Amino acid sequence: MSADRHGLRPASSFGTAAGAYAEHRPDYAAAAVRWTLRTAPGPRVLDLGAGTGKLTATLLDPAVVPGAEVVAVEPDPAMLAELRRGLPGARALAGSAESIPLPDGSVDAVLAGNALHWFDLAVAGPEIARVLAPAGILAGLWNLLDDDVxxxxxxxxxxxxxxxxxxxxxxxxxxxxTDLLPPAGDAWAGRAERAEFPHGQRRTAESLVETLATRAGMLVMPEADRAAATRRIRAYLADQPETAHGEFTLPMRTGVLRVRRT
Structure with missing residues (x-):
């Protein structure tokens, strides 16, 4: 996608709203994270494109992943600063999927939360394979609005x-x-596995508006268009019995794609 009239591109737009991203974006379903790591050969986990640490926090929760050794890597300085502020004990490094500041074979799993689609996988695929131990896993996780509701x-x-x-x-x-993960070949074994897990986020109508405002497409919109979209969303939520009064649970799923390194 091209840059907007202010020069922002979707992949690099999040730093302009790092505080709002940290406040309003959801975490990830614990069951999804457990499933993702179930076949990892060891406890060393890289959260790549970690943003403000939504996935990092789940990985560091011993009730979700006991004994995980987690490192977070994020390219955007504002997002990385929010991660370090919110998770001061986390190991968090500046870097990108295309240039990972870790040694060869140093992690057992590479996870990317709502980030894998931003990677240049022609470059990032070999770089991720480089830092993964044999039989390590690469997985992307996405939080999805459950439009079956x-x-x-x-x-x-x-x-x-x-x-x-x-x-x-x-x-x-x-x-x-469908074709996002690197194909099977010298580095990757077999076809990607896919799974979905129920999830939810407690919201009010206003906080849901703020959540949607952190989407890349909204961040790069001209101000007049963004204001019009926000008005439509507010009016819709005010008219729905599920969302018009106080807190509600936003129905979601966490979707996972997982592939194994040879």
Missing amino acids: AWVAGLADVSGSAAVGPRDTPTAWRRAT
Whole structure:
């Protein structure tokens, strides 16, 4: 996608809203993280493209992943600063998927939360394979709005593709990620595995508006268009019995793609 009139590109837009991202974006379903790491050959985990640490925090939770040795790598300075502020005990490094600041074979799993689609996998694929131990795993995790629920499907229609994009609902995610992971070959064994896990986030109408405002498409929109989209979303949520009064649980799923290094 091209840059907007302010010069921002979607992949590099999140730093402009790092605080809002940290406050409003959801974590990841614990069951999804456990499934992702179930076949990892060891406890060393890299959260790549870690953002403000939404996935890092789950990986560091001993109730979810006992004994994990976690390192987070993030290219955007503002996002990395939020991660370090929110998780001061985490090992967090500046770097990118295309240039990972870790030695060869130093991790057993590489996870990317809502980030894998931003990687240049022609470059990042070999780089990820380099830092993975033999039989290590690469996995992407995405939080999806569950549009099997009628009001969520209506929200997706009203919000438009800038707020609810090509990987933001289960059906769209399955379609958009079909060929995303590196193909089987010298570094990767077999076909990617796919799984989905129920998830949810406690929201109010206003905090859900703020969540959608952190989407890349919204961040790079011209201000007038973003304001119009925000008005549509607010009006829709005010008209739905599920969302008009106080807190509610936003129905979600965490989708996972997983592949193993040879």
